[in-house]
Amino acid sequence: MVMEKxxxxxxxxxxEDFPALKSMMHGKPLVYLDSAASSQKPEQVIAAMDQVYRTVYANVHRGVYTNSEVSTELYDQARAKIAHFINASTPEQVIFVRNATEALNLLAYSYGRHFLKEGDEVVLTQLEHHANFVPWLVLAQERGVKLKYIPLASDGTxxxxxxxxxxxxxxxxxxFAHVSNVLGTITDPRLIIEPAHAIGARVIVDGCQAAPHMPVDVQELDCDFYAFSGHKMLGPTGIGVLYGKPELLDAMPPFLTGGDMINSVSMEGATWADVxxxxxxxxxxxxQAIGLGAAVDYLTALRMDAVREHERELVRYGLERLSELSGLTLLGPTDPSIRGGALSFTVKGIHPHDLGTLLDREGIAVRTGHHCAQPLHTCLGLTATARASFYIYNEPREVDALAEGIEKAKRVLHK
Ligand SMILES: Cc1ncc(COP(=O)(O)O)c(C=O)c1O
Structure with a gap:
């Protein structure tokens, strides 16, 4: 039961780089197992943002004075770093948004409302996060578009x-989601993208749980769009990414309008700036974009294949350790090679919220509830689960702490 190093x-x-990991919760050292919800931040990311606020801070694209130009240059550099991180062919294919939710709404509003008409169909999957569900439900209701779902198999794939x-x-x-935020299931995007392209459909990949955890190459995937959030990959809140193929982004109308996105405006109308x-x-x-650029530098230095390998090993250990506990049911695939860093489970006779509360008292932070995937929980016949999720800073001893915490909760609640 020893984890391979x-x-x-x-x-x-x-x-050492993560100040928040040194904190205590209820007098116990924090065991942070909720990175699928949001990751902790390293000093390097905090410092990059702090540095801008303390020195060259000025609005971008607006001034001819030096600090505005330097801020603009740093913003452009961040875009280039992120393009490189996902192997987009040009930085212009990276659009900064608030988060994956906004990226997916942008697509539903701009692409969906412009290109889809009544009777057209959109294929989703049963395991989507609400962020990749609700925008399409609203579109379907508004435009008479039909939604169809790739079903879940019994093994969680x-x-x-x-x-x-x-x-x-x-x-x-x-x-579809590249990696499920509940089951951890990794879907090889090419298995969906190739047949979808063969019938002329466009493909969006929700990479929220993938981009932080494994190498992503949007050119190799040949996806039309790829969306993810910065705050789940060491970056700050309030910044996310939408990657898109240039010919599609060029053809799409704007989502939000106002300053900075125009070419010219007159009393009669407006024309749009380039993508x-x-x-x-x-x-x-x-x-925040500059902070995300620093996060990408940090991850790149670690190497994304090594990040993936570390998490695969933690998940393997987590599956092994938790499956030893009586009354505990693990959800999702049993093969760690097709699992991301999220481990969801139920414990017989204990509501996930009670379990989460008792774990909190042990200093262990896990997520409980439906994890913004109610349709998936309905498919599983559940209303809520507990979820532990791992990242670069988690260690096997934290898996042990989780297992011990669950055993303690069982003793408390079952006595
Ligand atoms: C698979 C997936 N998609 C989309 C989202 C939405 O991310 P955000 O809340 O950062 O917009 C999440 C968040 O947990 C997610 O896990």
Whole structure:
């Protein structure tokens, strides 16, 4: 039951960079197992933002004075770093948004309302986060677009054998999570993208739980759009990314309108700036974008294949350790090679909220509830689960602490 050491990865060293991990919760050292909700931040990211606020801070794209130019330059550099991180061919394919939710809404409002008409079909999956569910539900209700779902197989993977039946000529768009935030299931995007493209449909990948945890190459995937949030990958809140193919971004109308996104405005009308500015109305969250650039530098230095390997090993250990506990049911695939860093489970006779509250008293932070995936929970016949999720700074001893915390909760609640 010993976890194999991932040689390239020095977790003790990494933890030194994360001030919040040194904090206490209820008098116990914090065991932070909720990175799927949001990750902690390293000093390097905090310092990058602090540095801007203390020195060159000025609004971007607006001034000819030096600090505005330097801020603009740093913002542009952040875009280039993120493009490189996901292997987009140009920085202009990276649009800064607030988070993945905004990226997916942008697509539903701009692409969906412009290109989809009554009778068209959108294919989703049963395991989507609400962020990739609700915008399409609203579109369907408003425009008479039909939604169809790739079903869940009993092992927690998507049943892709249904694709030939689902991908009919009316399907114009397919959208799915690269990694499930509840089951941890990793879906190989190419298995959906290739058949979807073969029928002429466009494909959106919700990469919120993938981009922080594994190498992502949008050119190799050949996805049309890829969305993710900065705050789940060491970056600050308020910044996220929408990647899109240039010909699609060019053809799409703006989502929000106002300053910074126009070419010219007259009393009679307006024309739009080129991408990405067309989709970045108003003062952007440029300090946060610079912070996300620093986060990407941090992850790149660790190497994303090593990040993935570290988490795969933690998940393997977590699956092994938790499956030893009586009354505990693990959800999702049992094979760690097709699992991301989220481990959801139920414990017989204990409501997840009670379990989460008792774990909190032990200093252990886990997520409980439906994790913004109610349709998935309905498919599983559950209303709530507990979820532990791992990242670069987690260690096997924290998996042990979780297992011991669950055993203690069982003793408290079952006595
Ligand atoms: C798979 C997935 N998609 C989308 C989101 C939405 O992310 P955000 O709340 O940062 O917009 C999440 C957040 O947990 C997620 O896990």
């Amino acid at each position: 991932v040689m390239t990865f020095d977790v003790e060293r990494i933890r 998507l049943d892709l054998s249904t694709l030939p039946e689902l991908l009919t000529p009316r399907v114009k768009l397919v959208t 990405p500015a067309k989709f970045e109305a108003g003062t952007p969250a440029f300090v």
